[in-house]
Amino acid sequence: MFKNVIVYRLVSPWTVTVAQLDEALQADHFVECGSSQEKSVGWVEPRGHAHGPLVEVVHEQWMLKLKMEVKSVPGSVVKRKVEEQVAHITSTTGRKPGKKEVREMRDDARRALLPMAFSKQGTVGVWVDPVAGYLVLDAGSQAKADEAMTALVKVVPGFAVQLVNTQVSPAAAMAVWLSTRESPSDFSVDRECELKASDESKAVVRYTRHPLDTEEVSQHIALGKMPTCLAMTWNDRVSFVLTDALQLKKVAFLDTVLEDATKSAGDGKEDHFDADVAIATGELCQLIPALLQALGGEVPLGAMPVPPPAA
Numbered sequence: 001m002f003k004n005v006i007v008y009r010l011v012s013p014w015t016v017t018v019a020q021l022d023e024a025l026q027a028d029h030f031v032e033c034g035s036s037q038e039k040s041v042g043w044v045e046p047r048g049h050a051h052g053p054l055v056e057v058v059h060e061q062w063m064l065k066l067k068m069e070v071k072s073v074p075g076s077v078v079k080r081k082v083e084e085q086v087a088h089i090t091s092t093t094g095r096k097p098g099k100k101e102v103r104e105m106r107d108d109a110r111r112a113l114l115p116m117a118f119s120k121q122g123t124v125g126v127w128v129d130p131v132a133g134y135l136v137l138d139a140g141s142q143a144k145a146d147e148a149m150t151a152l153v154k155v156v157p158g159f160a161v162q163l164v165n166t167q168v169s170p171a172a173a174m175a176v177w178l179s180t181r182e183s184p185s186d187f188s189v190d191r192e193c194e195l196k197a198s199d200e201s202k203a204v205v206r207y208t209r210h211p212l213d214t215e216e217v218s219q220h221i222a223l224g225k226m227p228t229c230l231a232m233t234w235n236d237r238v239s240f241v242l243t244d245a246l247q248l249k250k251v252a253f254l255d256t257v258l259e260d261a262t263k264s265a266g267d268g269k270e271d272h273f274d275a276d277v278a279i280a281t282g283e284l285c286q287l288i289p290a291l292l293q294a295l296g297g298e299v300p301l302g303a304m305p306v307p308p309p310a311a
Contacts, residue, residue, distance in 0.1 A: 167296030184294035
């Protein structure tokens with residue numbers, strides 16, 4: 001649970017009730033793609049029980065799950081089919097199809113091949129903390145996050161959020177932590193990072209399972225390469241990779257947290273779900289404010305963050 005974290009601030013209070021939201025989500029329940037359908041997006045049961053509620057509330061934390069399915073036909077296959085049609089028309093009529101006709105052939109070929117196409121499914125976990133005013137997405141990319149935002153706008157009246165921004169940009173803060181070899185309180189720098197030049201060379205240096213408290217890393221930063229991601233651990237409880245877009249990747253709850261989860265879990269599947277949610281949200285409810293504080297504090301709604309210093 002929560003391999004990725006993208007944090008939004010609720011612009012207005014969360015006033016929808018569980019019953020209202022569940023009813024709205026049921027109207028947009030996920031249905032698999034039909035034979036000629038390229039994409040399907042809808043809500044599924046967070047607990048994983050068929051025909052169960054689409055909203056789960058555990059210790060005042062709201063959990064939702066959006067599911068997406070995409071069927072795609074390889075462009076090379078479409079291209080080959082169209083080329084065969086064009087060659088056939090040219091050889092039998094002596095006429096070369098125009099651009100509009102070729103475009104229509106391409107669309108027809110894609111539609112004809114869709115029923116045989118493989119589909120790819122994915123989910124985005126949605127966590128709403130009405131008390132703290134956060135909405136957190138377990139999304140591996142901003143594109144998936146945007147998909148979830150669009151789906152939420154459809155079902156939640158007056159829904160509005162803003163990506164959390166900080167007074168100091170993550171890139172600038174990570175550069176300072178690496179250059180000074182001093183981590184913020186309760187955080188430690190691990191052994192993975194990426195540095196990228198901002199000039200036309202776009203040179204990239206990646207470190208994996210490598211000490212970062214070295215002169216070499218400091219020299220790269222002094223020469224203008226800025227961190228795009230950095231592996232860190234909070235309080236010896238949660239490890240993650242912080243990106244320059246203020247996203248957390250590879251989130252992992254460490255042994256001490258897992259031991260707590262084992263002690264809290266019961267024998268049933270439902271108990272494990274509740275325990276997992278309670279442990280994950282409990283840790284992230286502390287990690288997120290601590291990280292924002294390490295980045296100079298949160299920028300108030302409507303304000304703009306301080307840009308990173310020039311390289």
